[in-house]
Amino acid sequence: MSQHRHPGASGHTGAVPALPDLPEATVARLPEYLRALHNLAETGHDTVSSEALATAAGVNSAKLRKDLSHLGSYGTRGVGYDVALLIDQIEYVLGLTQRRAVALVGVGNLGHALAGYAGFVSRGFRIAALFDADESRVGEEINGLVVRHIDDLATIAAQEAIAIGVIATPAPAAQSVADRLVAVGVTSILNFAPCVLSVPDGVDVRKVDLAIELQILSFHEHRKASLTGIPASGPAAGLTALPGGLAATGTQEAVGS
Numbered sequence: 001m002s003q004h005r006h007p008g009a010s011g012h013t014g015a016v017p018a019l020p021d022l023p024e025a026t027v028a029r030l031p032e033y034l035r036a037l038h039n040l041a042e043t044g045h046d047t048v049s050s051e052a053l054a055t056a057a058g059v060n061s062a063k064l065r066k067d068l069s070h071l072g073s074y075g076t077r078g079v080g081y082d083v084a085l086l087i088d089q090i091e092y093v094l095g096l097t098q099r100r101a102v103a104l105v106g107v108g109n110l111g112h113a114l115a116g117y118a119g120f121v122s123r124g125f126r127i128a129a130l131f132d133a134d135e136s137r138v139g140e141e142i143n144g145l146v147v148r149h150i151d152d153l154a155t156i157a158a159q160e161a162i163a164i165g166v167i168a169t170p171a172p173a174a175q176s177v178a179d180r181l182v183a184v185g186v187t188s189i190l191n192f193a194p195c196v197l198s199v200p201d202g203v204d205v206r207k208v209d210l211a212i213e214l215q216i217l218s219f220h221e222h223r224k225a226s227l228t229g230i231p232a233s234g235p236a237a238g239l240t241a242l243p244g245g246l247a248a249t250g251t252q253e254a255v256g257s
């Protein structure tokens, strides 16, 4: 047997033993494995092969085996991985054995959607506080939580042991909100505002920008059209001149000079 329950997994408390220093790409895939494993557990699966888990998580199985080997998890030949055990191991490594308190700052359109999203709880997070600078939003109740004024951040952050700050304010306010979060001891920030935040060493920032994802898809659409010769649809379909003097035709790839 080569899957071992972590000493801190499943309700064990105490000092955190040294964690493996995982490649960032592996860390990014672990939540995908976890989601797939929870689905498998909910549908009555006790074990899963690396191939089946890889398919469910949308990665190739060699990559999955390599990722899980970093956790000391190799599965059992002919049986696969023990689903419950692997959930324990991944949750332990991701620090999900404790429910982390999240503060959401900016309760506008996006903030409302995030505050009302039930999926955070099942993934190990508790939205513990909502903040806004607009007095007309302060006092509003969303999902049982009352929106507080951002000036109350220090008090509430201490009371609720806020571990992660989510920024959903307009971009011009995001840096000052990040500074305030850092000042009250928050060292992990999820930023939805379309801007780059400057934070001290030791503070981790992750950025979510759906427009960037769409722009990347747009690039692939554009490139597919350039390879097939089928013009892209839309008002810019006839555009053949690229900025910087590069020229592209319907059938040619753009070439750098």
Ligand SMILES: NC(=O)c1ccc[n+]([C@@H]2O[C@H](COP(=O)([O-])OP(=O)(O)OC[C@H]3O[C@@H](n4cnc5c(N)ncnc54)[C@H](O)[C@@H]3O)[C@@H](O)[C@H]2O)c1
Binding pocket: 105, 106, 107, 108, 109, 110, 111, 131, 132, 133, 134, 137, 150, 168, 169, 170, 171, 173, 176, 177, 191, 192, 193, 194, 208, 209, 210, 211
């Ligand atoms: N990442 C994404 O994919 C994505 C998608 C949609 C929107 N956004 C971004 O999310 C942000 C919010 O968008 P929205 O449509 O919800 O905007 P919105 O204007 O509806 O809401 C913003 C809220 O932030 C509050 N706010 C402003 N300054 C503040 C401060 N200093 N402290 C606390 N609260 C403050 C406002 O009062 C308002 O309630 C924007 O930056 C937007 O560009 C990102």
